Amino acid sequence: MNATLDAKLYDCRDAFAETLERLGEQDERIVVVVNDSVGSSKVGGFKKKFPDRLINVGIAEQNMVGVGAGLANAGFIPFVCAAACFLTGRALEQIKADVAYSNTNVKLVGISSGMAYGALGPTHHSIEDFAWTRAIANLTVIAPADPTETSQVIDMAAKTPGPMFLRLSRMGVPEVHDKGYNFELGKAATLREGKDITLIANGVLVTKALEAASLLAKDGIDARVLNMATVKPIDKAAIIKAARETGAIVTAEEHSTHGGLGSAIAEVVVENAPVQMRILGVPGVFAPTGEAPWLLEHFGLTAQGIYEAAKSLKTHD
Amino acid sequence: MTVKPLISAHDLASRAKAQRKQNLELIYNTGMGHIGGDMSATDILITLYFAILNIDPRKPNDPARDRFIMSKGHCSGALYSTLANRGFFPVEDLKTYMQPLSKLNGHPDRNKIPGVxxxxxxxxxxxxxxxxxxxxAKLGKQSWRTYVLTGDGELQEGSNWEAAMLAGHRGLDNLTVIIDRNRLQQGDWVEATNNLEPLADKWRAFGWSVSEIDGHDYDALLETFHSLPLEKGKPSCIVAHTHKGNGISFMQDHPGWHHRVPTEAELTEALQELGEKA
Incomplete structure (x- = not known):
């Protein structure tokens, strides 16, 4: 499908919150665990509807994840919601041992991921979470791109047993998927067909990749665009097909270039269908001070940045 | 659900003596393990599994079961011996402890071992x-209880205090922590490393009701467990004063026996000591 970009911007947390409230009404096992992050996770509505099922552990992330694992043991389906930086950074060993290794039905929801916290600085940025979480066995990692996909991912997470890390942003994004979109776990969504190069992104970068494809089209370069929402398990077939059919790949993510989406794709490419790649992200540095959109510009995580990376690959043909 | 086995303090003690021997041989044969902590935790584990916990080895995932959580996972030798003797898996399987592809890893895995x-x-x-x-359990209005056994050195980990604070705040009187207070950690005495005292007062300050008992005295263990919760509306903390390497004179209270493996001569001596005691 070729998505058309709606100009209106949405905060995916709203779709997350609405879906969670709907699920909460349908299934009493759905509970929410937070670290004083009711507001930032937008679960105030859930709290109002189901006050007993909103467990606020206070500012204590290790305990928050452990409590989530315990609630799963007791038969509940906990959505453990916190700023992605603290959830993954502070409680990584609990994520590994209590959730992934123990195989508990815990849904870890990393809110305001990437550089969404902007000028609050690198302590609040979560640009390592893909690398950390995808290195842990038995942990599904997903970063939805828009409200439609966010809602479907949350719905799927509630109904699919097993440990998951769901990475949400607070940055405004347009709807990139059609109304008829159907998220499939572990499957890339082809948002634009193309034969000359493939642009692969997830989260807030998907819309930039689509815009970059439009810029490339003006230069006569027909770019395929894949939304790789599921980072783990990665859609190997779609990557191999893209490499073989288009001969070059540019990846873009709101994450470090070390160990994230680009790395995951490169691992598949080098073993199966080696082609040249450009991996766009934060190049192994702590970000300077700046608001989130400015930081994306600064690191070339824009339509123009993706376009230029694609052009540089095509001129090497 | 299940009927708790009726067992006396005397029966528990004789069971413990046999299990300590079994545990020693397990570690000797495997060449690995944490003998000191296994021995300090044995009487607590035996009391819980044979007299207190509402569990059924045939239905290890029964939603209404009591939950026992072994936080000091390195003392898997004691846990596995107890689980096997209680019928969660064949005693024969203990021979595979830490062997390649065994379900009995050095630290417990709930996806492989029933009862974990x-x-x-x-x-x-x-x-x-x-x-x-x-x-x-509170949320689901369930009457089953949760028990967790921690080491004492382990309480230096801050995550415990995050959890202790929340349990006190929420008044979780269906929760009991038992502290295996053997006063030793891997490298040295706890007090010499990072002092925990006043330990009972710390728990009280976090909103818990505390009881200090001899963790090798079956009468005290039974009486305390039967009196839970220690106080309505508060989580219960049992500081069980124990001895690392309990029951074996040359191991007991000796910092060197955290994870040392006995030689053949030491094994023989230890088995003799355990055999002689009532």
Whole structure:
């Protein structure tokens, strides 16, 4: 499908919150665990509807994840919601041992991921979470791109047993998927067909990749665009097909270039269908001070940045 | 659900003596393990599994079961011996302890071993999970109880205190922590490393009701467990004063026996000592 970009911007947390409230009404096992992050996770509505099922552990992330694992043991389906930086950074060993290794039905929801916290600085940025979480066995990692996909991912997470890390942003994004979109776990969504190069992104970068494809089209370069929402398990077939059919790949993510989406794709490419790649992200540095959109510009995580990376690959043909 | 086995303090003690021998041989044969902590925790584990916990080895995932969480996961020798003797898996399987592809890893894996509630090994993980199960029981209006056994050195991990604070705040009187207070950690005495005292007062300050008992005295263990919760509306903390390497004179209270493996001569001597005692 070729998505058309709606100009209106949405905060995916709203779709997350609405879906969670709907699920909460349908299934009493759905509970929410937070670290004083009711507001930032937008679960105030859930709290109002189901006050007993909103467990606020206070500012204590290790305990928050452990409590989530315990609630799963007791038969509940906990959505453990916190700023992605603290959830993954502070409680990584609990994520590994209590959730992934123990195989508990815990849904870890990393809110305001990437550089969404902007000028609050690198302590609040979560640009390592893909690398950390995808290195842990038995942990599904997903970063939805828009409200439609966010809602479907949350719905799927509630109904699919097993440990998951769901990475949400607070940055405004347009709807990139059609109304008829159907998220499939572990499957890339082809948002634009193309034969000359493939642009692969997830989260807030998907819309930039689509815009970059439009810029490339003006230069006569027909770019395929894949939304790789599921980072783990990665859609190997779609990557191999893209490499073989288009001969070059540019990846873009709101994450470090070390160990994230680009790395995951490169691992598949080098073993199966080696082609040249450009991996766009934060190049192994702590970000300077700046608001989130400015930081994306600064690191070339824009339509123009993706376009230029694609052009540089095509001129090497 | 299940009927708790009726067993006396005397029966528990004789069971413990046999299990200590079994545990020693397990570690000797495997060439690995944590003998000191196994021995300090044995009487607590035996009391719980044979007299207190509402569990059925034939239905290890029964939603109404009591939850026992072994936070000091390195003492898997004691846990596995107890689980096997209680019928969760064949005693014969103990021979595979830490052998290639054995389900009996050095630290417990709930996905391989029936009766294990959560995977522990890194310290300070059991209590937060236990707080979660206890909140879950309250939320679901269930009467089953949660028990968690921690080491004392383990309490240096901050995650315990995050969990202790929340349990106190929520008044989780369906939760009991038992501290295996053997006063030793891997490298040295706890007091010489990072002092925990005043330990009971710390728990009281976090909103818990505390009882200090001899963790090798079956009468005291039974009486205390039967009196739970120690106080309505508060989580219970049992500081069980124990001895690392309990029951074997040359191991007992000796910092060198955290994870040392006995030689053949030491094994013989230890088995003789255990055999002689009533």
């Amino acid at each position: 509630e959560t995977n522990t090994g890194p310290l300070g993980h059991g209590l937060p999970v236990a707080v979660g199960t206890a909140i879950g």
